[in-house]
Amino acid sequence: MRRYQRDVRLFVCRNLGYGPAVDDIAQDVFIEVYRCLPTFQGSGSLRGWILGIARHRVGTWLRNEVRNRRVAAADLESDLIQYRLARFEAEADSDSLDPDDDLIALRICLAQLESEHRQLIDSFYFQHKTAESIAADEGKNAGSVRMALLRIRNGLGKCIRQLRRGEKS
Numbered sequence: 001m002r003r004y005q006r007d008v009r010l011f012v013c014r015n016l017g018y019g020p021a022v023d024d025i026a027q028d029v030f031i032e033v034y035r036c037l038p039t040f041q042g043s044g045s046l047r048g049w050i051l052g053i054a055r056h057r058v059g060t061w062l063r064n065e066v067r068n069r070r071v072a073a074a075d076l077e078s079d080l081i082q083y084r085l086a087r088f089e090a091e092a093d094s095d096s097l098d099p100d101d102d103l104i105a106l107r108i109c110l111a112q113l114e115s116e117h118r119q120l121i122d123s124f125y126f127q128h129k130t131a132e133s134i135a136a137d138e139g140k141n142a143g144s145v146r147m148a149l150l151r152i153r154n155g156l157g158k159c160i161r162q163l164r165r166g167e168k169s
Helices: 005-016 018-037 046-071 078-092 099-111 115-126 131-138 142-165
Strands: none
Touching: 005 046, 018 046, 018 142, 078 131, 115 131, 115 142, 131 142
16 A cells, blocks of 8 residues: 555546545545455556556546536536546547537636636627627727737636646646
8 A cells, every 4th residue: 555555646636636535535446455456366567456446436436426416506516527527538538528528628717717807708708799899888998808808718728728637727
């Protein structure tokens, strides 16, 4: 356990981010390791076998969380867990994510914006107002509104890329 605990915790953190579940999952992994050690056949490395158990536990945890969260009201935390599950499963299958995952990532990033920036995005993209009409409403010039939109879009793109890589935004 001492030898592989760090590897297991890093693997879990990489897929879930740091949180209370990391300790629980790491503990479950080593309980299963001790329980199943007599079945380890030594055809591969012990580390690989242990990380395989960790991978199974992370996937199970993510699927259970998605299932549990669907019962609760949709919220940012649910979207993040669903995104991590899709990312986790996509890593096993290929290097690309489903376009729906990018929409979830966008929702997460939009929710993290300051309210003023969120309102500007809402006005321009969802209410279909022009930069000129937004500028007139806020007493600004259209150029500053366009520049603010550009900066917000760049920030959203960076946030989405960080989520794809599993970093905290």
